[in-house]
Amino acid sequence: MRLAVPDLVSPSYFPAIAAIDLGLAREEGLDVELELLYPVTDAAEALRTGKIDFLAGAAHAPMHAFPGWRGAKLVAALSQNMYWFLVVRPGLSLETLPGSRIGAAPGPDLGLRRLLATAGIAGVDIGPVPATEGAGTSFGLAAAQSLAAGLIDGFWANGMGAELAVLDGTGHVVLDARRGDGPPGTEAYTFPALAVTDETIDRNPDAVAAMTRAIVRAQAVLTAEPDRATEVGRRLFPAREASLIASLVRRDVPFYDPRITPEAAAALVAFGQDAGLLDAPAGYDSVVSRSFRDLWTVPRA
Known part of the structure; x- marks a missing residue:
């Protein structure tokens, strides 16, 4: 399967990157290839057309390719709050x-x-x-x-x-x-999140669950040991950026929470309407898949 991030040399989507590079997705039984696909609007379109299976990007990205939030869901937050x-x-x-x-x-x-x-x-x-x-x-x-x-x-x-x-x-x-x-x-306009299509959820829920578990585990690993980010950076980043990534991850770990609350979803929808991405409100179940919420609270140690 393929997971795309719209920015690689960055802390923005790092829990998803670490979930793959540290082998956590593989331990969950999932073979996932990491791909850089910029900009996030193109990545959202790639998700819609099936060129990728997972999008680790801005939570509002699906609104660019799935009108009215029809056909895609968020399954977990990579971290909380707008991160630019x-x-x-x-x-x-x-x-x-x-x-x-x-x-x-x-x-x-x-x-x-x-x-x-x-x-x-x-x-x-x-x-x-x-x-x-x-x-x-x-x-x-x-x-x-x-x-x-x-x-x-x-x-x-x-x-x-x-x-x-x-x-x-x-x-x-x-x-x-x-x-x-x-x-x-x-600060609540958007946040980094893992998005998948409804079709993938219906066809391969076990894979979606496995990727979600891997990300939750990556958040826990990075929270406990931020310096693990350096080994990921050394494999994927230029040397200078690899030397900096652990300090940036350490700064962000207070926001490493996979939960997507009703309040966060409502703020995201309001932002989508204000930004012209949505022409009508969308409820929580249109935005977030409830099927994987129990994975957000499993022990992460």
Whole structure:
């Protein structure tokens, strides 16, 4: 089977990456190939057409390819809350953001657009980051490089891209969505999640359960031993990013919770409506599969 992530060199979807690379999915009896498929909107379409079996991406991604949340479900959260950072060049701030050029990937850009609108910040040019076309793109790395080159004034991207810009002195974080820097409620717009089609759930529920268990186990392993992330990074990341991933995972482990609550689903649906992805409300059972909820609370040690 095939699992796609829209960004690989990143902490965003790391529990899914670790579940495969550390052999946890294999221990659950599942043979899964990890694939980088950027952007998440294309990955959602690949899920719809059956090119991939699992999508570990933004929870709102299925809305891009499954109108009205028909045909796909979320089966577990990889972590909680919206997980991107707004990083801008030195000298720029939230107050001086109007008129600036901010790079954001298709799909995640909707979170920034809604957040800035809610905060009353207008006049920001949000668009693609140069040189991010193609299946092999790790967006955060490309965004950090474009900021360093002066091609953009800032970016909305994952913790790895943010860390690189801060360490290199080419940018600073002005908004950490996950930890509540935005207006109240904006941190709940979306979150990293595992999505599958209804067809896969019906046809192969054991495989979906196995992947869910592997992710819950990966969350537990990384929570107990964040340094295990380094061995994954050494196999999959460039050397510098491999040396940084454990510290980023350690920072994120308080959010490693597989549960998708009714409140989280309702906030996600409200965001989808506000962002123009949904034209009518969707209930919890349209968004989340109840079939695997018991796996969220099994012992993770």
